[in-house]
Amino acid sequence: MDFLETCRSRVDAELDRRIASGSASERLQEAMRYSVLGGGKRIRPALTLAAASALGQSADAALVPACAIELIHAYSLVHDDLPAMDNDELRRGRPTAHIAFDEATAILAGDALQALAFEWLTEAPGVAASARLAMIQELARASGHSGMVGGQAIDLESVGKSLTLAQLETMHRHKTGALIEASVRIGALTAPGVSELSLNALTRYAKALGLAFQVQDDLLDIEGDTETIGKPQGSDVARAKPTYPALLGPKGAREHLSSLLSNALQSLQDFGPEADPLRAMADYVVTRTH
Ligand code: GRG
Numbered sequence: 001m002d003f004l005e006t007c008r009s010r011v012d013a014e015l016d017r018r019i020a021s022g023s024a025s026e027r028l029q030e031a032m033r034y035s036v037l038g039g040g041k042r043i044r045p046a047l048t049l050a051a052a053s054a055l056g057q058s059a060d061a062a063l064v065p066a067c068a069i070e071l072i073h074a075y076s077l078v079h080d081d082l083p084a085m086d087n088d089e090l091r092r093g094r095p096t097a098h099i100a101f102d103e104a105t106a107i108l109a110g111d112a113l114q115a116l117a118f119e120w121l122t123e124a125p126g127v128a129a130s131a132r133l134a135m136i137q138e139l140a141r142a143s144g145h146s147g148m149v150g151g152q153a154i155d156l157e158s159v160g161k162s163l164t165l166a167q168l169e170t171m172h173r174h175k176t177g178a179l180i181e182a183s184v185r186i187g188a189l190t191a192p193g194v195s196e197l198s199l200n201a202l203t204r205y206a207k208a209l210g211l212a213f214q215v216q217d218d219l220l221d222i223e224g225d226t227e228t229i230g231k232p233q234g235s236d237v238a239r240a241k242p243t244y245p246a247l248l249g250p251k252g253a254r255e256h257l258s259s260l261l262s263n264a265l266q267s268l269q270d271f272g273p274e275a276d277p278l279r280a281m282a283d284y285v286v287t288r289t290h
Helices: 002-018 026-036 043-054 059-080 103-122 129-143 148-158 165-189 196-223 244-266 273-287
Strands: none
Touching: 002 043, 002 059, 002 273, 026 059, 026 103, 043 059, 043 165, 043 196, 043 273, 059 103, 059 129, 059 148, 059 165, 103 129, 129 148, 129 165, 148 165, 165 196, 165 244, 196 244, 196 273, 244 273
């Protein structure tokens, strides 16, 4: 997808440049770079840039906020892979950070990436001070106990339990949905004077997309292969994790996915062609192979 590829190269270059120095420890810096620059799809930063574009903003002001969100995402992956969490050894087709370095270094790299994300938001060029503050609030709420970390806590409490569809949705709305929602809303906040109406429509889009992302992720876990998805196939089933295909069956999960895609696209009905990157991102998220 052209839009995503263009975003990826801009985001990768900015991340590479920005995490080049500044760390008190060379090993820590190496672990941070390993965790961030390891070939992620960059879906969240692309959503930030696409939301800015939907409101007629250039990518320039949205780039640093987009990179800050990717730092939070990278930290969540590093911590999620730790022995105390999912205990995974493969991520993005490479050894996870605690395998490539060691557990303590991986914990510290995650901690440092989280703090760095907020530092970057405080200094985002081309963004008014009031908008920076709003972005910081948005990201803190989405990534902490009321968002991603809260969702991870629900996830840990749910292993081996059978969840209802509503409970599964609540978990994913927090664990992965909140950061996807923040990615879109933070992109929108780069537009001076963004209206409540536009922000609400973009939020509805992001909520549907966040769930769609997870349904496709669950489907890939049963239908993908380890080499393509870059992590062990079947790991959800092996861990008895509650998933959409387990609850709805693969066919039901696919139907749910297409209804979430329709909802996402429907939310953009009042936007013109400037929202095409958001539309393309929605198509990509539900058809991605890794
Ligand atoms: C442990 C603090 C803490 C939080 C963990 C969101 C989360 C909470 C962990 C992420 C781990 C995980 C596997 C979540 C499921 C969502 C998912 C598939 C994330 C991977 O996102 P992609 O596909 O990854 O965007 P890339 O590698 O492309 O960046």
